Amino acid sequence: MGENLCEENKNGNSKMQLKRTIGYFEGVCFVVGTIVGAGIFVSPTGVLKYSLLNVGIALIIWTACGIVSLMGALCYAELGTALPFSGGEFSHIKRALGSPLAFVYIWTAIFNKPASNAARALLFAEYATQPFYGECPAPELLKKCLALAVLWFLGILNGRSVKMGAWVQTVFTILKMMALSVIALGGIVLLIRGRKENTVRFENMFSSEIPNAAQLAEAFFQGLYAYGGWWSLNFLSEEVKNPSKNIPWIVMTALPAVTIFYLLVNISYLTVLTPNEIISSVAVAVTWAYRVIPSVAWIIPVSVSVSIFGALNSSMFTLGRLSYAGSQSGHLPIIISMLSVRYWTPAPAMIFSTVIASICIIPSDLIALTNYFGFSVWLMIGLTCTSLIVLRYQEPHLHRPYKVFLPVAFAMVAISLFLVLAPIVWTPKVQYIYASLFMFGGLLLYFPFVHFKIHFKLVDKITCHLQLLLEVSPVDYRNE
Template identity: 35%
Template structure:
């Protein structure tokens, strides 16, 4: 082989290999940008509704931030020990095997990501339409259609009216934790992070601390201006806040919120393609979902599937019901991921652990996860029941399409022909072939 052909081959390999180009600052922006989307503009109402008082609501926001930090700290050990794309999917695959990994993949792809996108897009539509309907709620169907197009009043700081039911307190964390969702997104692209042993825990610590401070201070600002009754009655808390303080400039708030949520929708679409790719590499997702659009070099099939699934969730216009769906599924599966830390300490003590967390942190996280997933089954049986059914739907899919290896020849031919047909329609090619485009 000539020297020129060797150089050409090395260039091709360089084009298709993930390179560690992300710095610490890049990592911080990934986490902060992933977390701050729609949650802070939606969740204050849900948290206050379930807690009853402002002071307890603020405590939920602080505890949710600390809870996220502990989970992210545990992920730092997993991410530097198992350096594979897919984050918790890869951790569960290595620890508990393909079945539980597929269940996690199913939860994320079929429930968490599209449901989160539906919530963010609904928030976008509510804030865009609210200035046109200042005295009433925006029309429900119009809000859904727009979401589809998008794809020092200190007397309020009291413990009065605090709800004493443990079930309500547990449900309040679903809304609070939803706003912090995204702290684990840097783990999905850890292969592209420079010096992950140093930068991953630093990025997590700085980002989670920054977001927690911003969220708590934002809620303090809301409650210094709005009464608890006004927060509970508001469809768009930030708009009500702006109307009281900014007067003729109040229109700027829904514009900025709309920009934030619109960007978050794009962020969910972009990061989801990594998960589809990781699942397909393990043979647990259709090959088509790893393919790239030939002209735009984007994962068009994955984006389309995510968009279609999100539209399905838009048939439910109750944002807080959607948060309960995604909350139960998210924190149950992340709890299983954190369980990988003590499990691997026991089963595989020989693994290299550049970062080694004290076992008290994963144990505390797992106990808290049990609380916020088990207790709401009593308070919100319908939403959690639906969430459980969606999770269990992964079982027949796994055994029918993944575990069953000796499929009939005619079935495989149909799958192959369908894949080729969709490739032609969408103009997509296998990821490895993009180097020649």
């Protein structure tokens, strides 16, 4: 599968492989930029709503979600330093639990992740166009065209230059964190002034009704959704400089920083708005801005667009690496695993993932269906943490520059199992059955085309033509 079907690439003694261009600072910006999307700006109401407006419990849940995300990221850090290859969860599941489960993961991700990117692009288009239409809704066609333009701009950008993609991510992460800092510092200033209307929500934080177990679990779901993306670093392990040192430090910097910012921002919201105002607001940060800094309140809506753009850039970047790794393992067409001979980037993988995301933009129902694949995210996280435990016993002599405390991995497996089963048990819907059938239905393709390697010569001809058209070459695998 890995042979060159056309003329061999001739680059002297240089090896065709991804280059290590992501340093510590770029890595921190990448993780933070992936986690911090529109949610914390637009509508952080879910945690407060399901906490029954109990401010103290809501803040504890935000903290607990940050701790769980850090635990998961530390588990991934061990895997990323021991096996520093592109593909994230796919690579680890394949190594520890076998090829079939890895195929189920990539089969699900090929549908779910591009649809999520399409949703982000449409949300960006919504916020970018709305100022020009005032209270009237922007035309759907305009939003879809802008969403497509953004997808292809980022797809081409990341397909041409890893450094440029990382630079864009760094700039947009700094911009969105500056906006969060404005909100956080504004709250701190108001609290220091000590006015009664700003501090009243914190005087008896736990005085409201205590939520039951089901409501606490739902609030936990909402909080963890806002931390989504903490697993993204492992998708570019192959491109991180000195991964054995940088990956753990990136994780231990990024996750605590996001947790602290999330807490400060939520406290700031509560200094200005009542809990009822927060859960009824469509865009909490915008409402906050018009109350506190009305003369420059436009900064926050712009920051929402910036935040979405940055999160979309990192998501596009990671999805390309996932497709690239899947193709290297023979789970996707070989052309996707090739690198551009001009830019030394996985350009075919970026094109592949961008095309699928573009298709998802056209029908709105397709994006809506991705909501029912939410449990699959935690299923794969659970399988990845299980992979860590299995590898500890299967490969005890594997070089591990960083080792997480093993009970942390067991706790993550238990949490993942709960988060997979809870929505199915509490709110059973037929869509969950369809999603499960789709996930494991991928095995119908796995056994003939991957396991038994059924092959068609026509595919070789198509691959050859695409290789010449795109000017790409097979990689030289690392020996690390």
